[in-house]
Amino acid sequence: MIRVLLADDHPVVRTGYRRLLEQAGDVQVVAEASDGDAAYAAFIAAPPDVLVTDLSMPGGGGMELIRRVLLRAAAARVLVFSMHDSPLLVRRALEAGARGFLTKASAPDGLVVAIRALHAGQRYLGPELPAALLQPREPQPETERLATLSAREFEIFKLLAQGHSSAECAQVLRLSPKTVANHQTLIKEKLGVVTSAALAHLALRHRVIDAAGA
Missing domain, CATH: 1.10.10.10 (Winged helix-like DNA-binding domain superfamily/Winged helix DNA-binding domain)
Structure with a gap:
């Protein structure tokens, strides 16, 4: 069973994700959080197999959450699931330590596919995002x-x-x-x-x- 921590500031959205994931059969949402600070506390209390987080949240936001989690556990598997699809933002998330990025415009089963990929030790980008974003780049002035x-x-x-x-x-x-x-x-x-x-x-x-x- 893949243990997932779900961080998103919309309770209705989290409920929908939980139902979607638990229908997969091999995914269990073990904790939820509505802001970055609560998500970090939940991660420390019981580290999940995969952390799924939005970016726009109170409590430091998803990007700061990624950095804090990776400082605590360098091997943590973090999947960003966001409404934003800016290539620059995707790169920033990956450079911060996220292992995958999926937009909320993706097909519903895409979230399950992404979580399974990260759990298997792979990196993952949603099919709507250019694969080149996984490649390193030169720092921008x-x-x-x-x-x-x-x-x-x-x-x-x-x-x-x-x-x-x-x-x-x-x-x-x-x-x-x-x-x-x-x-x-x-x-x-x-x-x-x-x-x-x-x-x-x-x-x-x-x-x-x-x-x-x-």
Whole structure:
């Protein structure tokens, strides 16, 4: 039996995944978590065979969860199951230590296939993603990373660098908190930073903000 820890911040989505996986016959969801911190605690309490995680979650998010888990257990098998399919984001997840990446647009049985592959010691990419993403690449300069931000992402990046919270960004830009959280995940991955402090330092280096945060 393949023991799975499922991390996603939507209870209804987790319930659907659990039912799908347990119908497979050889997969058991042994724990669930709604945020990165809870998922990490569950992993430490009872390490699963495979950790399946979304990226856009409270508590540090899925990318930070991957890094924490891999620091704790280098052989951990982590599968990202996300609505995001940006090649840059997929690369970041794989470089952080994930062994597989599947988008939520995949066929329902794709999740079972991916979990079985990771459990067997293989790496896995969803069929909708280019296989070349599994190949190593040269580090991308910060200026090029900044250029990958969309206009909306750049607005949010600047506000975050100035010290605004996600909730404040949502209020200023008249967006939903979930939309800002999704953008924040993408921004950090595009820029190759993990913490808010690193994001602010990058903004200062490239004069997106000044020392006073303006």
